[in-house]
Amino acid sequence: MLEELREANSYITSKIKETDSVILEMEKFAQEQNVPIVTKEVAEYLKFMVKMNKSKNILEIGTAIGYSGTIMAKAVEEYGGHLTTIEIDEERFNQAKENFAKAKVDNVTLILGDGLEEIKKLQGEFDFIFIDAAKGKYKEFFEDSYKLLSKDGIIFIDNIMFRGYLYKEYPKRFKTIVRKLNEFIDYLYENYPGFTLLPFGDGIGLLQGKK
Numbered sequence: 001m002l003e004e005l006r007e008a009n010s011y012i013t014s015k016i017k018e019t020d021s022v023i024l025e026m027e028k029f030a031q032e033q034n035v036p037i038v039t040k041e042v043a044e045y046l047k048f049m050v051k052m053n054k055s056k057n058i059l060e061i062g063t064a065i066g067y068s069g070t071i072m073a074k075a076v077e078e079y080g081g082h083l084t085t086i087e088i089d090e091e092r093f094n095q096a097k098e099n100f101a102k103a104k105v106d107n108v109t110l111i112l113g114d115g116l117e118e119i120k121k122l123q124g125e126f127d128f129i130f131i132d133a134a135k136g137k138y139k140e141f142f143e144d145s146y147k148l149l150s151k152d153g154i155i156f157i158d159n160i161m162f163r164g165y166l167y168k169e170y171p172k173r174f175k176t177i178v179r180k181l182n183e184f185i186d187y188l189y190e191n192y193p194g195f196t197l198l199p200f201g202d203g204i205g206l207l208q209g210k211k
């Protein structure tokens with residue numbers, strides 16, 4: 001979470017009263033087992049965006065245990081929306097499978113594999129693409145999934161400002177990833193006029209519409 005907004009984000013989070021037992025269970029599990037999932041306010045925003053966009057065909061790269069996936073799938077199920085989500089880690093893939101079943105969402109296609117390879121096998125267009133996997137590969141995920149974006153579709157990239165390390169002092173071990181994310185943001189601003197950066201959660205990158 002970006003340092004300056006931490007208090008505001010905590011306040012917003014305190015106002016969100018989740019009642020869904022499966023979602024609450026996933027939040028507890030993620031906290032106890034250190035599984036990185038979207039923050040509550042980002043989850044709220046994702047839900048808002050897919051509903052506003054009336055997303056019919058969502059692609060997620062980075063399922064983890066299926067937390068954001070369940071939230072998006074539930075948000076669009078009333079009008080026949082569908083989620084395709086890709087996870088590279090087999091243990092998380094299995095946890096996600098179990099969680100989707102517990103949450104009774106059946107509008108989900110869960111794929112086990114490397115997003116970079118699996119995206120290339122996908123058919124059709126997606127009107128909402130959520131990128132939330134290995135940050136060092138964000139540009140590749142973006143390039144490949146952009147090819148599948150519908151004309152007015154949205155790409156939503158989480159953690160793009162990487163805990164604020166892009167503009168403040170960061171631990172040396174993050175040097176490469178910080179450089180890559182900075183270059184990626186410059187690349188997006190230079191080449192994609194619809195791109196915008198939002199300073200909440202860990203930083204959200206948004207792109208609407210295809211060139």
Ligand SMILES: C[S@@+](CC[C@H](N)C(=O)[O-])C[C@H]1O[C@@H](n2cnc3c(N)ncnc32)[C@H](O)[C@@H]1O
Pocket residue numbers: 036037038061062063064065066067068069086087088089092113114115116132133134
């Ligand atoms: C931040 S977590 C995703 C959280 C999830 N979107 C949520 O909010 O509930 C990132 C996930 O991406 C997965 N991942 C990393 N590299 C990947 C790749 N190349 N292809 C697919 N998944 C990948 C990790 O195993 C991890 O579970």
